[in-house]
Amino acid sequence: METTTKPISLRAITKCRRMALLLLSFLFLNHTFSQTTVPFTLYNNSAFTDANVYVAVVGIINDNHVWLDTKTGAVKLMSVSDNTVAGPVIGGNQGPGNNGRYANCFARLSEIPNKTINIPGIAGCRILISFNSQLFLYFFGASGAPSGYAAPNLANPTDPNQGIRFETIELTNAANGLWANTTRVDSYQYPMGLEVWGNNGFYKKVGELKTHAQILAQWQSQAPAAFAGCYDATNGIIKFPSKTSAFQSGGAQANYFGSYVDAIWSKYTSENLVFNAGDAGIWSGRVSGNVFTFTRSSDGAVGVISNKPTNTEVMEGSGVMASGGQWDKVVQAQICAAINRHAIDLTLGNGATQDFSTDTKYYVTSPYNWYCKFWHQPDISLNSLTYSFCYDDVFEKSSTINAPSPVRATITLGGYAGLATSGVATVYKDCNYGGYAVALNPGSYTLSQLNALGVLNDDISSLKVNSGYKVTLYKDDNFSGRTIVKTADDACLVDDNFNDTASSLKVETNAAFSTVIQAEDYTYMAGIQTEATTDAGGGLDVGYIDAGDWMSYNVTIPVAGTYRVIYRVATPNANTTLRLEKDAGATQLGSVTIPNTGGWQNWTNVAHNVTLPAGTYSIGIATSTGGFNINYLTITDNLSARLVTQSIQQPLAAAENIALTLSPNPVSNMLYLKGYEKVQTLTIYDLNGHEVKKVTKPGNTINIQSLNTGVYLIKLTRTDNSIKTIKIIKQ
Structure with a gap:
């Protein structure tokens, strides 16, 4: 585990020194935190149920390490007495307390009222989100030495958190606003999304656009050999390069940036490197005895890199790339970012001013940090914004959101895959679609939930509804009373003393529903393999299915109800069966028997009706018999099921x-x-x-x-x- 024994900054665990925090440090030291509480609502778009998602909040208030009880909203001082949860013992590691006990600071998402956490004025705050198990943090205490907490450390093979998937939202809620970000600096473990709303129309959104399975597959297909080892297939995560043996001392890539750094330090021993640091001014520097000294042209301020950095120092922004005074760190951030992005052009003449803000030049010429390039791809990260290394905020390429006057925030577990980027319906305060705009996905919303989302004072005046959906407004908070229904249009709701007192609403599908899931698009599996299929459309099917094998899939069901599930299957065996499950097998949805189709590639359909709740969650296909292949499954309402089944199941002669x-x-x-x-x-x-x-x-x-x-x-x-x-x- 990694120990935190002093007040942590926004990037303490990754050892990053964000330039913005230089401006905030005075505020932190003088305890002038924002008094505005910001509600963070967690939206679950993951493959895990709410009961299998665990959430904790830790941070610093007035120089004291604290944690938030997310069930009650209470702020509590960290104490050794909080360490009451028995954790795993790996390799004899009993943890800092030598008793295998860890902090009882996590709550299940299902236990958090309205899935909303009210974040007070706080520094170095981290919202920790883990899946299928809580994380095992150790609390030392609120102040003194030692203080703080021991956090997960993936580099430690005996860390009790090994094998637990988790993600982090980092934030500071200070006098000059909310600063928050997702992070990929240590690793990628699961897609995440973050949205923040503020006064005066402020809105910003960051996060991943693809499913976990799609991201892992894209990494494996694109990663060059030097970075292939970042993928941890056992745990299904992607580690930052310096966290892998290949990029550490003695590894094959231990000197990955060596030739580039050597060339920079050599060239600018006899020439001047001049670069534009944007708001930080224009700097000119030269190397003497491996010390790179820069001077700002506007006022003569000096920034120094005290030695030629190592490969790890370049990648992590550590050591000589994170030491000294304020202007040293500004220069170090600029040069560190430029090396990771390969933005320093060694072909330019002496004294030519270089502009490191031109992102079209990033990640083009080798060597560069390919891990960072991957996360900045626009099909992976919304607007190409992500925190892929510690100085990714140089020229605002990171996923940092700074809201000067924050109102609310939403964290989307699982990222935005499969979600409409702006919701399927939008409510507004004004008939000219102004005042505020809140995007809603299918679901039921009470007045308190609407308020948490920013629909204030129950004064909805206009709606925009996407095709295929409808919005119903109710007078009472229990979804009753006189209603107004709007479908697929832009609608101004006339003020007739109803709309300004509407207390609840529902967003529902207004069309036949059907979704096709390819069998090979599983999120997790056990025991199966894929193979080419001769079924219509080609592609892959899932085969080699034995008794006890299973696959899980993410689904989004618009409304609760009875659905028809149709499986495209083939088998030369008689009386094989499959079952549909939910909640990791805890909920059995139904089973079907598969007839002998005459061969592994002779395809037919089997189907059954199942009752499904609304929402985004994981379902699984399991079997106690095995012995069949599956190409895809279709989930549809009964009307569409009859159409699709009739279309596919008509008998055909083989010829x-x-x-x-x-x-x-x-x-x-x-x-x-x-x-x-x-x-x-x-x-x-x-x-x-x-x-x-x-x-x-x-x-x-x-x-x-x-x-x-x-x-x-x-x-x-x-x-x-x-x-x-x-x-x-x-x-």
Whole structure:
């Protein structure tokens, strides 16, 4: 474990010295923290249930180390007496107390009222979020020596937190506003999102856009050999390079930046490095005896790097890259960031002013910190903003949010994958869509929940609702009383003494629901393998399924109710079974028997009705028999289920099945139909079961340029009334 024995800054655990904190340090020392309490609401978009998500809040108030009881909102001084929870003992490590006991400071998300934590004025605060187990922190005390807490340390193989997935939101709520960020500085463990609202229309949003499985797969497909070892397959996380053996002393990449640093220190022994540090001014420096001394042109201020940095010091912003006085650290931050990004251009002549703010030059010329480049990809991180190394806030490339007058914040566990970026409905205070704008996803909202989200004084005056959804406003807080329903439009609600007293609302789907989950897109699994399939649409199926094997998947169900689940399966065996589960197997949703289909690639459908709650959560497919393959499953309401089942389950002769083909797949504009002479009608459905195109007696080409990007089912009805269905992907 890592011990924190003095007041921690926003980046204490990663040893980062954020430039913004230089401006805040005077405020911290004089205890003038913001008196504005900021509600942080946790939205669970993860594969874990609320009961399996654990939350703790630690920080500093008036030089005392404190923790927040998230069940009651009480602020408590850290004390050794808080260490009452028995933790795991790994390699004989009994922890700092030598008794295997750790702080009882975590609560399950399901235990936190309204899933909202009220954050007071506080420094060095960390909201710790772990999955399937609490973390094991050790409290030393509120003040004196030692004080603070021992935090997780992934570099320690006997740390009791080894194998526990967790994430962190770092924040300071001070007199000059709220400073908060997500972080990838030590590792990536799970997607996260962070949104902050403030007065005068302030709003900023950061976080990951893809699922955990997609991020891990993208890393594995893109990572160069030097960084491949950052992926910890055992724990399903990605570690910062310096936390891996390859980049540590004696490792293959221990001198990764060595040639670049040597070239910088060599060139500027006889030449001047001049760079523009933005608000910090223009600096000019030269090396003498490995000491790099810079002078600011505007006032002669001096900043020094006292020695040529090591590989670890460059990557972590530690040692000579985090020492000395205020201006030393400003210079060190600039140069450290420039080296990680490879922004120092060694081809420029003596004294040419370099602009390190041009992000199009980042991560282009080797060597650079590829780990950082990965997290700044726009398809991974919203607006390419993330905290991938300690000085990522240089030129504001980090995920830091500074709200001068904060009102509220939302933490999205699991990031934004599968969520509408602005919600499916938005409520406004004014009929001109002003005053405030609060995005809502499907769900029920009481007045207190709306207030926590920023819908203040129950004075909703206008709504915008996305196609396929409806919003119902109720007069009473228990979803009763006179109602107003709005669907798929921009609506100003006339003030008739109802809207200004509306106390609750529901956001619901207003259309047939259906979602297709490819079997190979599991988030976690045990025992199975993927293989190529000859089923319609190609791609992969999941096979080699034995008794006791399982796969889990993330789903978002718009409203609670009965759904039809259809499985695309194949097996040469009789009476194999699968079951659908929730809550890691604690909730059994139902089982189906799979008939002998005649082969591992002879596909059919089996289905059952299940009752599902609304929300985003994880479901699992498990088996006590094994012995079958699965290509995909469809979850749909009964109307769509009948359509999809009828489309897919019509009997086909094997020869006819081969005779009709559509290509290419995926397709951009034009499909080519082989065997079109035998087709009476071609009908295209989206995954909601809606017919989007129908052609009678089609020729050998079908123009689908007008269709939106996505997955479609094409039903081919032959002249003998038999049916074949093919799944296509429109690019």
